């Protein structure tokens with residue numbers, strides 16, 4: 001067993017874990033933050049996407065022990081003071097149906113908008129390659145991200 | 161899917177990692193970005209008793225230019241990620257083949273964690289970076305209990321997920337010679353974005369007098385059990401003007417002496433066809449780069 005300390009959405013979690021515990025299971029079962037989903041469990045679908053020290057990663061392809069001393073943001077962390085503008089935009093533009101892929105999609109969109117606040121449609125599509133959606137056909141997700149970019153430009157919001 | 165049980169070490173230095181590796185060699189695996197290894201653990205295709213995480217070792221993550229007499233080269237630490245290669249302005253201006261290739265590996269998340277060293281040591285027969293590394297004539301530094309040695313890219317890939325590294329060695333650096341005259345391109349045929357290559361072709365060439373091709377190196381991936389240099393093809397193109405007829409006449413040599421894979425994604429015939437078509441496209445793209 002290894003004792004690890006991980007900061008998730010500003011709160012510190014200290015736990016004994018088995019080395020084989022995946023980070024996604026640590027987040028869901030130890031920290032009890034179930035907004036991060038397990039989809040394919042093979043690194044393809046992106047439902048388990050989180051921000052790890054500011055970088056977008058898939059938490060099913062990372063071990064919890066690798067996250068010792070890391071700063072993590074999950075979907076719950078975005079809504080600390082009411083919904084984040086990207087979350088609002090997904091609601092407004094129907095960027096979801098069943099909602100399973102949505103946390104990963106929204107974190108991916110936030111990560112994209114941080115480095116590229118006004119992405120083209122092609123850039124959005126490329127950024128979303130690692131996040132699969134079985135319901136929407138993607139168009140409404142792309143509309144939502146463009147809408148969020150527009151709204152954030154107008155209001156001068158900082159992304160995260 | 162839950163990985164099997166193992167013990168985990170996170171050494172803070174390379175000597176410490178090497179010591180662990182020589183103690184546990186046959187039962188140990190090193191962990192880099194985990195973008196292949198963690199899936200292999202879950203599928204129980206890898207069953208190490210000890211996992212040695214290279215993530216705590218500083219100084220294995222860099223991209224720099226070095227000079228050796230007249231010659232210039234790029235040196236990259238094995239733990240450099242695809243995202244860092246893609247974003248490097250030094251590479252974009254001096255060795256654009258590397259960022260171009262890194263940008264078609266997987267997706268944003270995979271590129272943020274996956275490393276150059278991991279992709280080479282893993283030696284996926286359809287990996288993208290190996291093709292570029294072969295065409296660039298890179299050298300790979302392996303460090304083990306007996307010291308270090310340099311392995312040429314063309315001697316590194318031995319077969320299906322097999323390399324010239326011994327179980328006691330860690331890949332630490334990748335060195336690429338620079339050339340002001342070099343033109344290059346990498347193009348892969350894949351069913352969808354972020355899929356592995358059905359065929360991937362990397363080309364480096366230098367033009368000589370009167371539009372002939374003075375030097376050419378072709379790295380091929382996805383076609384057989386390992387990425388390889390298409391040497392007999394290179395010999396057919398060297399010194400020639402690279403027009404359509406010349407390339408088409410030489411193109412079958414791209415898979416000469418190679419046991420081409422056929423599977424559910426593409427038959428051996430179709431893959432060979434793709435290799436010839438993508439060879440032409442990649443040479444065209446390199447010439448115009």
Ligand SMILES: Cc1cc2nc3c(=O)[nH]c(=O)nc-3n(C[C@H](O)[C@H](O)[C@H](O)COP(=O)(O)OP(=O)(O)OC[C@H]3O[C@@H](n4cnc5c(N)ncnc54)[C@H](O)[C@@H]3O)c2cc1C
Nearest residue numbers: 043192193194195196197266274275278279281287288331
């Ligand atoms: C969704 C998805 C899509 C992908 N798409 C592509 C693609 O399109 N093209 C492509 O090429 N790849 C693709 N990959 C694979 C990806 O490139 C992996 O990152 C890479 O193969 C392994 O690098 P890593 O740093 O993650 O290594 P790890 O997974 O940590 O290790 C891989 C192997 O290499 C060994 N190893 C790692 N580093 C060293 C070292 N320094 N010295 C000695 N041995 C070492 C490990 O012991 C292990 O056996 C994809 C992966 C995923 C999950």
